[in-house]
Amino acid sequence: MSEMNIQEILKFLPHRYPFLLVDRVISLELNRSIVAVKNVTINEHFFQGHFPDKAVMPGVLIIEALAQAAGILAYKSMDWSPEKSIFFLGSINEARFKKIVIPGDQLQLTATVLKQRKTVWKFNCEAFVAGESVCMTEITCMEGAVV
Numbered sequence: 001m002s003e004m005n006i007q008e009i010l011k012f013l014p015h016r017y018p019f020l021l022v023d024r025v026i027s028l029e030l031n032r033s034i035v036a037v038k039n040v041t042i043n044e045h046f047f048q049g050h051f052p053d054k055a056v057m058p059g060v061l062i063i064e065a066l067a068q069a070a071g072i073l074a075y076k077s078m079d080w081s082p083e084k085s086i087f088f089l090g091s092i093n094e095a096r097f098k099k100i101v102i103p104g105d106q107l108q109l110t111a112t113v114l115k116q117r118k119t120v121w122k123f124n125c126e127a128f129v130a131g132e133s134v135c136m137t138e139i140t141c142m143e144g145a146v147v
Helices: 006-012 059-078
Strands: 024-029 033-039 085-097 106-117 120-129 132-145
Touching: 006 024, 006 059, 024 059, 033 059, 059 085, 059 106, 059 120, 059 132, 106 132
Parallel strands: none
Antiparallel strands: 024 033, 033 106, 085 132, 106 120, 120 132
C-alpha cells in the first residue's frame, strides 16, 4: 500500500487544472486496486454553470475522476510515464448514479482491476461520499503512444 500526495500524482497523470480530478491517493496495491480522494469545493470551474443556484458535480466528471484514479493505478503498475504514453478511456459500462455530489463533499474513488491484457485494462469503479456509494461503473482503458 502506498500513499501519494498531489506532487507525486502530477508525475503520473498528464491532466492539469482545471481537469485534474484526483487530490490524493490513500492506498494503492500494484496490479490490484487504488483508493483516491477528490475534494469537491465551490471553487470548481464547473459549478459556475452546473448549476449556479444548486451546485451539483456533473456525473461525467465523477466518472472522469474514477478513470483518472484507475489511470494512476495502471501507470504505477506498468511503470509507464505520461511523457511516453497516455492512458485513454475506452468504454464506460453500467454507470449508475445514486446521489448527487455537492461542494464540501469528499469523493472517495476506488478502482479494482477486473482484467488486464497487455495495454488494455478493465476496472470495477465506485465513488463514495461519507461512506455512501454515489456512483458505480465498469471502465475499460487502454495505453497509447504520445504523438
